[in-house]
Amino acid sequence: MPTALITGASRGIGAAMTRELTARGFDTIGTSTKGGDGLYPLDVTDPQGPAALAQTLSGTPIDLLVCNAGLYLDRGQTLATGYPATMWAMEFAVNVTGVFLTIQAFLPALRAAQGKIAIISSQMASHTRAPGGSYIYRSSKAAALNLGRNLATDLRPEGIAVGIYHPGWVKTDMGGAGAEITPEAAATGLSDRFDALSIATTGCFETWDGRAHAY
Secondary structure (H helix, E strand, O other): OOEEEEOOOOOHHHHHHHHHHHHOOOEEEEEEOOOEOOEEEOOOOOOOHHHHHHHHOOOOOOOEEEEOOOOOOOOOOOOOOOOOHHHHHHHHHHHHHHHHHHHHHOHHHHHHHOOEEEEEOOHHHOOOOOOOOOHHHHHHHHHHHHHHHHHHHHHHHHOOEEEEEEOOOEOOOOOOOOOOEOHHHHHHHHHHHHHHOOHHHOOOEEEOOOOEOOO
16 A cells, blocks of 8 residues: 655645545555644654654655645735744745755655655746735745755656645635635645656646646
């Protein structure tokens, strides 16, 4: 049975992906900041957190690593007085540094399975979409996109594929009640993308429903 590790799995898209991948035959391992309810504790802002979890799961090959944990604090901030430095630091710690450290920590487990890496970014990462505002979130998701593209280059010789994905505008705490799709629809589409991910498509930036997204 293949194993999938999903960060940020306590609610929303992460919880829906956990259910969907389990239904598809994966042994799913989920994480949340505090753990509990069958989830492993992982605070991706703790520099030692990913390495500690990797040690706990040592000996378990990872066929699919889904870096889903994310933070969006700067919605509604004003350009004149908003976006404090502490907010920049926190969002980047989760959305960029946390993604890198998690991938770095689980490289041995990914190599053991010649697994795949999925980074949940956002269409807000694209430089072709610039409606203004949300500077921290947009910048962090753009950084995560760039990170995934470069990891794809470095890991290609090892047979480890990396995909970067826009999950859609999803009805979650982050997306809001007015969003377009349910977490279940996003999870189904994203899981299809993970299935299709290969070395031939590594470095892709795609939407949940299979469309190539402009970088």
